[in-house]
Amino acid sequence: xxxxxxxxxxxxxxxxxxxxxxxxxxxxxxxxxxxxxxxxxxxxxxxxxxxxxxxxxxxxxxxxxxxxxxxxxxxxxxxxxxxxxxxxxxxxxxxxxxxxxxxxxxxxxxxxxxxxxxxxxxxxxxxxxxxxxxxxxxxxxxxxxxxxxxxxxxxxxxxxxxxxxxxxxxxxxxxx
Amino acid sequence: xxxxxxxxxxxxxxxxxxxxxxxxxxxxxxxxxxxxxxxxxxxxxxxxxxxxxxxxxxxxxxxxxxxxxxxxxxxxxxxxxxxxxxxxxxxxxxxxxxxxxxxxxxxxxxxxxxxxxxxxxxxxxxxxxxxxxxxxxxxxxxxxxxxxxxxxxxxxxxxxxxxxxxxxxxxxxxxxxxxxxxxxxxxxxxxxxxxxxxxxxxxxxxxxxxxxxxxxxxxxxxxxxxxxxxxxxxxxxxxxxxxxxxxxxxxxxxxxxxxxxxxxxxxxxxxxxxxxxxxxxxxxxxxxxxxxxxxxxxxxxxxxxxxxxxxxxxxxxxxxxxxxxxxxxxxxxxxxxxxxxxxxxxxxxxxxxxxxxxxxxxxxxxxxxxxxxxxxxxxxxxxxxxxxxxxxxxxxxxxxxxxxxxxxxxxxxxxxxxxxxxxxxxxxxxxxxxxxxxxxxxxxxxxxxxx
Ligand code: SF4
Numbered sequence: 001x002x003x004x005x006x007x008x009x010x011x012x013x014x015x016x017x018x019x020x021x022x023x024x025x026x027x028x029x030x031x032x033x034x035x036x037x038x039x040x041x042x043x044x045x046x047x048x049x050x051x052x053x054x055x056x057x058x059x060x061x062x063x064x065x066x067x068x069x070x071x072x073x074x075x076x077x078x079x080x081x082x083x084x085x086x087x088x089x090x091x092x093x094x095x096x097x098x099x100x101x102x103x104x105x106x107x108x109x110x111x112x113x114x115x116x117x118x119x120x121x122x123x124x125x126x127x128x129x130x131x132x133x134x135x136x137x138x139x140x141x142x143x144x145x146x147x148x149x150x151x152x153x154x155x156x157x158x159x160x161x162x163x164x165x166x167x168x169x170x171x172x173x174x175x176x
Numbered sequence: 177x178x179x180x181x182x183x184x185x186x187x188x189x190x191x192x193x194x195x196x197x198x199x200x201x202x203x204x205x206x207x208x209x210x211x212x213x214x215x216x217x218x219x220x221x222x223x224x225x226x227x228x229x230x231x232x233x234x235x236x237x238x239x240x241x242x243x244x245x246x247x248x249x250x251x252x253x254x255x256x257x258x259x260x261x262x263x264x265x266x267x268x269x270x271x272x273x274x275x276x277x278x279x280x281x282x283x284x285x286x287x288x289x290x291x292x293x294x295x296x297x298x299x300x301x302x303x304x305x306x307x308x309x310x311x312x313x314x315x316x317x318x319x320x321x322x323x324x325x326x327x328x329x330x331x332x333x334x335x336x337x338x339x340x341x342x343x344x345x346x347x348x349x350x351x352x353x354x355x356x357x358x359x360x361x362x363x364x365x366x367x368x369x370x371x372x373x374x375x376x377x378x379x380x381x382x383x384x385x386x387x388x389x390x391x392x393x394x395x396x397x398x399x400x401x402x403x404x405x406x407x408x409x410x411x412x413x414x415x416x417x418x419x420x421x422x423x424x425x426x427x428x429x430x431x432x433x434x435x436x437x438x439x440x441x442x443x444x445x446x447x448x449x450x451x452x453x454x455x456x457x458x459x460x461x462x463x464x465x466x467x468x469x470x471x472x473x474x475x476x477x478x479x480x481x482x483x484x485x486x487x488x489x490x491x492x493x494x495x496x497x498x499x500x501x502x503x504x505x506x507x508x509x510x511x512x513x514x515x516x517x518x519x520x521x522x523x524x525x526x527x528x529x530x531x532x533x534x535x536x537x538x539x540x541x542x543x544x545x546x547x548x549x550x551x552x553x554x555x556x557x558x559x560x561x562x563x564x565x566x567x568x569x570x571x572x573x574x575x576x577x578x579x580x581x582x583x584x585x586x587x588x589x590x591x592x593x594x595x596x597x598x599x600x601x602x603x604x605x606x607x608x609x610x611x612x613x614x615x616x617x618x619x620x621x622x623x624x625x626x627x
Contacts, residue, residue, distance in 0.1 A: 045555030116539030120509025154246030173248035
């Protein structure tokens with residue numbers, strides 16, 4: 001019984017692929033959700049580490065879309081929705097083909113751009129959000145820096161945020 | 177991944193531990209303990225093992241509060257608890273959110289505290305399976321335990337869920353692979369179907385993958401229902417799936433002996449939210465005309481179901497329970513955390529064993545950046561970056577014992593394997609202390625007012 005042919009996961013599409021027409025901006029659909037690497041890293045507690053950035057601050061893209069955009073594995077892209085914008089790494093999806101959709105594992109990066117709209121059903125809309133993806137040179141921030149840059153809870157002067165020193169990969173607090 | 181040799185250097189094995197990660201609550205783990213630390217864990221999956229083998233760099237060890245410069249500062253337990261109690265007692269619309277990664281025993285004190293100050297008590301269901309609970313209230317709950325499904329089911333359907341990533345042992349331990357009483361050959365006696373727009377890791381290993389369109393769940397289940405009722409489907413494709421395939425699938429689902437449907441967040445997070453699940457449950461009702469079908473939601477945290485069961489038992493409502501009028505109230509879209517935060521209603525937020533910083537949409541976290549946040553947790557996480565008072569708890573199922581409810585509603589007592597770090601406290605103790613301290617403040621206020 002096979003109703004739908006299971007796809008053959010395509011080999012990595014080269015950037016010079018003739019069918020791929022290069023574009024500056026892609027209109028895509030964003031899905032977020034859990035993923036085993038994200039889950040393992042989060043619950044171990046390693047959220048400040050570079051490792052967490054590598055598993056959550058990524059957008060899983062179809063190789064064909066990456067070819068269109070002219071990005072390679074681990075290049076940075078800016079994803080923009082009506083609710084915000086965030087810089088993440090583009091990486092080849094293990095679940096391709098899914099042209100036209102990107103997947104960002106749930107975490108602080110994804111949630112900068114997800115919709116808090118609950119439509120009175122208590123649950124925000126984490127999946128199926130329209131977004132645009134474009135290439136960028138900006139770096140992907142570490143978790144602590146991201147939280148500071150986006151939510152600015154303990155910064156006095158918002159202008160200074162880009163110049164502030166990184167909070168690093170270890171907890172920072174005053175010991176007794 | 178590099179080969180890692182098995183751990184042989186340990187003092188003792190603590191058997192039959194329970195995994196405190198996902199809703200499978202695997203209760204067959206063996207912890208390898210050396211010098212009071214877990215150095216290895218057997219039988220757990222990648223997720224469970226990673227949680228047990230935690231990252232001690234980021235373990236919250238000491239209570240902390242923010243000083244004037246906005247930096248966290250280590251303080252003693254009394255100062256931190258007093259500060260937290262003062263915030264809670266002075267709050268007009270507090271929210272106590274979380275609870276899913278702590279024990280029922282902790283929730284007991286939490287409810288008392290909530291009632292005392294008129295708080296809203298809510299858990300992770302509000303951002304994951306809330307719509308499922310609404311659907312259950314709408315159209316019913318044909319649930320079965322995982323053991324029953326293991327012994328009987330010959331068709332397993334995962335819809336909007338990717339257990340290979342979020343509940344890795346689910347297939348191996350409860351649904352697809354194990355041999356059951358009526359399914360002696362295990363995997364060979366069962367048909368595995370995955371319905372997911374994504375060609376997920378679970379889809380890759382299933383017999384049938386139905387990749388309907390994004391947001392196409394509602395239409396697809398309706399089409400199956402139509403097919404089951406013998407109606408003609410007049411479109412050639414429904415949600416991207418050819419009509420003939422839908423008819424064939426409906427026929428196959430009708431002809432099994434015992435079917436089980438597991439559904440996940442793919443249904444609750446898309447646009448039609450609880451209506452998707454209404455439809456899935458009604459599809460089961462239709463299927464039950466012909467044969468036996470049951471369903472179970474794939475709950476995420478090990479005790480997220482526990483909070484819902486406990487709350488429903490104690491207060492009559494599963495989550496988002498508002499005590500501000502002195503009696504429990506529940507109103508979807510009104511007393512739920514995300515709505516309260518985006519409407520900027522809440523003025524003190526306490527998070528217990530959860531991570532809103534990582535898992536709330538930005539619009540809700542923005543309000544958390546404007547109000548005091550109290551965090552009770554075991555690891556330094558995104559929420560610590562926006563927390564004003566941090567109280568280090570302990571790790572249920574490893575460092576302290578407690579009760580939790582599995583995704584199918586079976587309670588499991590999780591035993592303790594090692595001692596907690598000396599400077600940390602049990603979640604239960606923290607809640608009881610907070611309750612006592614808030615009670616004291618309230619009593620003083622009452623005494624002053626009566627003079
Ligand atoms: S399947 Fe879930 S409960 Fe079982 S070991 Fe893995 S994470 Fe733990």
